[in-house]
Amino acid sequence: MVRIYRPVSRGEPMPMSSATSPWWRDAVIYQVYPRSWADADGDGLGDLPGITSRLPHLVELGVDALWISPFYRSPQRDAGYDVADYRDVDPRFGTLADFDVLIERAHHLGLRLIVDLVPNHSSSDHAWFQQALAAPPGSPERARYIFRDGRGPDGDQPPNNWRSKFGGSAWTRIKEADGAPGQWYLHLFDESQPDFDWSHPEIRAEFEDILRFWLDRGVDGFRIDVAHGMVKTEGYPDAPEKYDLAVDPTASQPMWDQPGVHDIFRSWRRLVDSYDGDRILCAEAWVRPDEALARYVRPDECHHSFNFGYLMTPWRATDQRASITRSLEAVRSVGAVQTWVLSNHDVVRHATRLAVPQSTTSLVGGIGPDDPQPDAELGLRRARAATALMLALPGAAYLYQGEELGLPEATMLPPEARQDPTFWRSDEGDVGRDGCRVPVPWEADRPAFGFNETGATWLPQPEVYGPLAVDRQRGVPGSTLEMYRSLLTLRRDRGLGRGELRWLDGFGPDVVAFVVASAGRTTTVLANIARTPLVLPAGATVLVTSGASDRELPADTTVWLDGELSASQVHVPGV
Known part of the structure; x- marks a missing residue:
């Protein structure tokens, strides 16, 4: 039987003309990791003016939009995913005025701009959490977060067996104002990232106001961090034994993919739809199976959700065909488009990951200098082939900064250079995600390969990044950069994303x-x-x-x- 998969509009067959159909249905969106894209002030950390200065590269590449990882005020214990103020720019990245210049310039160049939203948790430096620490148990201030009494006669055991995705318990006990051991608070990630209690109406109202703040500044949408984790099972029961937070996030685990998250997205969809310009929501939902993921893109919820099942698919033809088939059938059932992605800031770059033996291609935790080193030539060859396959598929696609250069994972970072909290919380058993976050090379013969003028970088760049710099590949037939440009031009000209x-x-x-x-x-x-x-x-x-x-x-x-x-x-x- 011949099966034909086509993107279906919400309710009616989708017109093929891009002029009569929303931009996001076949968009190619490029992720910019602000720390590592471009550094205008030379302090070693990328910033908003640096992003603005390099926007012409994205126009030349041929993408439709950029998504920027968090740049909000933050103590940066988890690279900005620990937000202290959702309505301001961290001074290390610039100012609100710099953001306004960035979005104005992006729109002038024909690029849409999507920002990260981190609603599952805040920073422990957030004013609300500091108020919660100062307030007594049962207070309105604590009700915004998930504080619970401990188990055992003295309350000295965590309230349940949940683990942090970064290693260790997901609960930390505080000292009360009088110095006595007190309640425990939940943090599915680092202890500096306390989870909000989304059953509290004040949390819902606050985030709707945050959405309006950035929509009013002109953003074209939001990528929603930990979209599947905001609502927990009532009563916070123990999780099943031997569950894996990283690779098996199913609704059987009481902290993931609970039905209440969909109520939140329905209200957010109504909000973004009230603005003109087809603003979008993209859910970072690590959920299984494909049918569960498809629920996040029903007609009244998000526009996109990341297809992590495809990202983790081994480089075998049978697996690729099966993954693509499942992915397309799942979203077809809800009238949505599928998204395709091979790399991001949380996983090993696919130019390295695809060279790992096929039995371990689900690897997401990082590769260190003491691990077996993948074959770089094999990895790049497979990465180029996988990208050419991905960009031909119907739907939208997400690219991660530097993949158009064929950048490999930085696998030789020394322990003293690492900053990912995963590395430190796991007692150095998991090298973490720093290897995919190293600053991008722009000019091979410049300080820090053109990342800035001073040569300072928050993570060291491997020497192999020099020959892969933008200026060494631009205009060179057969280079990875020129291959990406050709693929994106043909994809648009031939309408593959709407095919x-x-x-x-x-x-x-x-x-x-x-x-x-x-x-x-x-x-x-x-x-x-x-x-x-x-x-x-x-x-x-x-x-x-x-x-x-x-x-x-x-x-x-x-x-x-x-x-x-x-x-x-x-x-x-x-x-």
């Missing part, structure tokens, strides 16, 4: 083969994950390839071809 996907048979078990039809044009996509090459027919029109040859498709290579190609036209060894 219909149909699988092709006969190419063997180790080839991912499909066609995408859009606006009367057909594109064939072949990703060879076999060990032997495919030989394309002489008359085939190659649009772009992740490898070096137009006629031979070697292992770990993806090609886009004009028109539809059948397996009978291709020499497939062994088939």
Whole structure:
């Protein structure tokens, strides 16, 4: 049976014309990690003026929008995901005036701007949490957070068995104002990140006001951090034994994916819909299975949710086909578009991750100098092929800064350089996420590879980043940067994000083969994950390839071809 997957609009068939359909349905959105994008003042930490100065790169690359990770006032114990003031810019990144200049410049260049929102927890430096610490048990101030009495005769045991995603218990006990041991507060992440109690109406009102604050400044949407964790099971029961917060976040765990989160997103959707310009919500929801994730993008909830199941899919043809099929079918059932992503600030860069043995490609915790070092050449070859496959799929796509340069994970960072709280909370058993957060290289022969003028960097850059700098790849045929530019240009010109996907048979078990039809044009996509090459027919029109040859498709290579190609036209060894 032939299956055709097409993006479906909310209620009616979606017009193919981009002029009559929302921009976000096939957008390519580029994540900027402010600490590591560009540093205008030379202090070693990226900033908002630095982002503004490098916006032309995104225009040249061909993306539709940028998403900026947190830049709010924060003690920076978790790189800004510990927010102390949601309505101001941290002085290390600049000022509100700098933000206004950034968004004005982005819009002038035709780029939309999405900001991060961190609603599951605040910083322990937040005024509300400081008030809670000073107030007695049962007070209105404590009701904004999740304070509970401990278990045991003396209350010296945590209220339940929940663990922090960063390691250790998810509960910390405080001292009361009189110095006596007191209640415990919940933090699913670092102890400096206390969880809000979203059953409290003041929390809901506060965040709706925060949304309006940034919408009024012109932002085009929000990426919602820990979107699946804001509501907990009533009574805070123990979690099942041997659960894994990182790779198995299902509704069977009482801190994840509870039904109440959807009520929050419905109210937020009504709010953003009251503004013009198709403002969007994107849920960072690490949930399983695909059907559970699809609930976050029902017609009255979020517009996007990150497809982490696809990100974690091994580089095997059978797994890729199955993951793509499940993903498209799940969102089709709710009339939504699927998103595709391969890297972000929380996982090992895919130019390194895909070189890890297939049995461990779910690796997200980081790679350190004492770990086996992946094959860089193999990783880049697979990363280029995986990107070419991903950008042909119907829906929206998210890119992570530096992936267009083929940047690998910085795997040799010494312990003294690391700043991720995961590293410190795990007693150095988990090297953490710093390896994917190293500053971007712009000019190979400049201080800090052009990140700034002083050479200071908050994380050390590996030497291999020099040859991968933007100025070494711009205009160079076959470079990873130029491949990305070609892919994004063709993706837009051929309407692939709004197209219909149909699988092709006969190419063997180790080839991912499909066609995408859009606006009367057909594109064939072949990703060879076999060990032997495919030989394309002489008359085939190659649009772009992740490898070096137009006629031979070697292992770990993806090609886009004009028109539809059948397996009978291709020499497939062994088939």
